Amino acid sequence: MNPILDKLQSNILVGDGAMGTILFSEGLDTCPEAYNLTHPSKIEAIHRSYIEAGADVIQTNTYGANFEKLKSFGLEHKVKQIHQAAVKIAKRAANEETIILGTVGGFRGVTQEELNLSTILYHTELQIDTLIESGVDALLFETYYDLEELTEVVKSARQKSDIPIIAQLTASNTNYLRDSSEINEALKQVVQSGANVVGLNCHHGPHHMQQSFSHIELPKGAYLSCYPNASMLDIENTEIRYSDNAEYFGKKAKKLINEGVRLIGGCCGTTPDHVRYIKEAVKDLSPVTRKNVIPIKKHQNKHQADTQKDNLTSLVKKRPTIIVELDTPKHLDTNKFFENVEKLDQLDVDAITLADNSLATVRISNIAAASIIKQNYKLEPLVHIACRDKNLIGLQSHLLGLSLLGINEILTITGDPARIGNLPGASNVYDVNSKGLTEMAIRFNQGINTDGAELKKHTNFNIAGAFDPNVRKIEGAVKRAEQKIQSGTHYFITQPVYHKDKIKEIYEATKHLDTPFFIGIMPITSYNNALFLHNEVPGITLSEEVLNQFEAVKDDKAKTRELSLRLSKDLIDTVHEYFNGLYLITPFQRVDFSIDLAQYSKNITSFKQEALS
Known part of the structure; x- marks a missing residue:
């Protein structure tokens, strides 16, 4: 066994949060992974801030450090050096209990034409080999929109090593991947490919992640992980921002643990504060070994209804x-x-x-x-x-x-x-x-x-x-x-x-x-809608009085509607x-x-x- 798998048998583990978001907020004008070579002390300080906040598990700053992505910055010839430096930095920041994951990000978004699968595997192989040789405790494959890509990458890694593998898909929909695969069924395929821990990260905040995990079974022979974004993404005057919702994030972490998640951290927009609240929220929780899974409702196609007739002008200057x-x-x-x-x-x-x-x-x-x-x-x-x-x-x-x-x-x-x-x-x-x-x-x-x-x-x-x-x-x-x-x-x-x-x-x-x-x-x-608006929609805030009023009637639909x-x-x-x-x-x-x-x-x-x- 391995430290992370040993601990996950009977414990909830807390992961770290975003690296790139913090660097971009401080004026990063290159790729975050370049900082492994140019600003190692900065990366080390961020790792340490997450560990001090309570992270049991940290990941190397290598998410986008593949040949194709680094090529945009003229750094494609430094793939190996960037990975080696990343592991060294993480080890300097870690304490004796810290588990270090070697991170590899997905290539495919929605379009697949530019790179075929063999090219992706070729580039990913160098990342995997370097991370394992440098001494990471486990591999983390994250932000994979494409199920085929993730399963093939996991198979390739498993053929090379028995190192623990955490593999996380990213879903645009709370129930389905972009190829219409149900997330629950897709995660089963990832387990079959050789992953020890499977789950979701990125794109959604904790509210929608909870919805997704309500439909996900506890995997046989593996564990569940979840790294949500802080909230929905917003752009104000070209500046990317997320809701400042660390306390709410911690409360939602409890609900994710109740859905069977054993490894929980944060993705885009999360900070050491988010990790601190997660740690506090889950410190007394035990892993779930049984859960009720909500089946996904199937859509039924129907014929379009017959319709009737129309007309309008803008009258707002004349009357209400x-x-x-x-x-x-x-x-x-x-x-x-x-x-x-x-x-x-x-x-x-x-x-x-x-x-x-x-x-x-x-x-x-x-x-x-x-x-x-x-x-x-x-x-x-x-x-x-x-x-x-x-x-x-x-x-x-x-x-x-x-x-x-x-x-x-x-x-x-x-x-x-x-x-x-x-x-x-x-x-x-x-x-x-x-x-x-x-x-x-x-x-x-x-x-x-x-x-x-x-x-x-x-x-x-x-x-x-x-x-x-x-x-x-x-x-x-x-x-x-x-x-x-x-x-x-x-x-x-x-x-x-x-x-x-x-x-x-x-x-x-x-x-x-x-x-x-x-x-x-x-x-x-x-009440959940109120919490979502308040915590995950940038710019919108509700008063404590309003939130308390909705909480007081949250189990009564008629009273909730009346209040609304x-x-x-x-x-x-x-x-x-x-x-x-x-x-x-x-x-x-x-x-x-x-x-x-x-x-x-x-x-x-x-x-x-x-x-x-």
């Missing part, structure tokens, strides 16, 4: 106006989606907004859905257009097609980077950002193409812009809004707001603008004190929330208008 966001499905069963559209249509809300693969997650084309809505309902579709997925050619074609369909309400957005979504290896285009796309649409309204040619007719786009009030300084958001107005933006819709004071702050910060704002309200559906509606209505009251525009964001297709809140908004605004008249 309601728009509702409803995501298109991730699958082809559209029955529920169009049933919800019909309910909103019967309520006479003014528009339905359709996101464009928000959070870089694949959904049915919002243009296709908008076209059906336009033909069959009174509702006006407001279509989001993300710059991420289309080059200049595609964007122009997209706009022309929308105009041809008679869809004139659009929201221009830059779009979340592909790496945060369910296909993180997909390419980001970004030929223009939201400002550039707005300028393009304005030119089309003038009957001019981006290359100066005449369109022979002009479009009639009414252009919305996104406004995020949940930033550190709202002045920066207002400045960006002013720039968007100069580019041609006609009105704004905001990210969800959860504090009445924030609504007042938006008003005070934007009242000098003659541009309408729709204030976003998204109901909280459960009451809090949302309280926010809507404040919205209508200062703004005509209300933007209801439907949570998890729970259109009943949006219907109740839209009806409430209509009632109070009608009452106020009657009182004034």
Whole structure:
């Protein structure tokens, strides 16, 4: 046996956290692995900080130290030296009890064409050999999106040595890999390939990792590991950031242990504070030897329902106006989606907004859905257009097609980077950002193409812009809004707001603008949803009072719903004190929330208008 396998028989082991995130936050302008040669004391200090925080297990700073990745930095000839240096640094930082894992990262993201499997194995073999020769206690294969790649790498390593192997997949979906394999079944294959410990790391924060592990069986002849990200990734002014949620992370660690995890650490965005809270949370826990596994619900394909008819103009400068966001499905069963559209249509809300693969997650084309809505309902579709997925050619074609369909309400957005979504290896285009796309649409309204040619007719786009009030300084958001107005933006819709004071702050910060704002309200559906929003969605915070209120009713669905509606209505009251525009964001297709809140908004605004008249 080996120290790590001996200990895992009857103990929970705590791993370390992110290395690259810390280095990038301090201004790293090369690959993190280069620091093994140029800044060894810095790497040693980070290792030591994790050990002091309670990490039983640390990993070498070699995640991206393969030939192909180092080639981007002109370091491909130093693969072996970087690995040797990494192990030496880890050993200097370690104490007698510390277990050192030699880390190897995956090659394949979503695209597989660039490197065939034999090339990957060739490059990985040098990493494995060097790490074993340098004296690591075990190998860690992490952030593998491709099941075939991981199983073949594990087999190759096992043929070379009986060293313990920890092998971790990375899943974009909580239940499936990108090749549609169920995670539970995939991990069984990794065990069969020769891994001693299997699990998941990266992409998801602890909330979604817990969801994944609720469907994962305890493996036979192996143990489970989990290294979640700190939270969802956010980018503010090109700066990557994660939620500061170490205490919450520790609480979630307990739940992961209850799902059978025996080795738990952190991935992107985690710090020694996260490890400290994990250590405290699990110190008195014993490994789970039995668990109830929740089966994954299978999707059933159904025929699309018949639909009905449509129309809208922007009225927000004239009267209180309601728009509702409803995501298109991730699958082809559209029955529920169009049933919800019909309910909103019967309520006479003014528009339905359709996101464009928000959070870089694949959904049915919002243009296709908008076209059906336009033909069959009174509702006006407001279509989001993300710059991420289309080059200049595609964007122009997209706009022309929308105009041809008679869809004139659009929201221009830059779009979340592909790496945060369910296909993180997909390419980001970004030929223009939201400002550039707005300028393009304005030119089309003038009957001019981006290359100066005449369109022979002009479009009639009414252009919305996104406004995020949940930033550190709202002045920066207002400045960006002013720039968007100069580019041609006609009105704004905001990210969800959860504090009445924030609504007042938006008003005070934007009242000098003659541009309408729709204030976003998204109901909280459960205590876990409240925790997730508070801890894992950057920029959003909930008060302790609100969190306590949801915790008090967490086991009563009716009371939870009642509380959510009451809090949302309280926010809507404040919205209508200062703004005509209300933007209801439907949570998890729970259109009943949006219907109740839209009806409430209509009632109070009608009452106020009657009182004034």
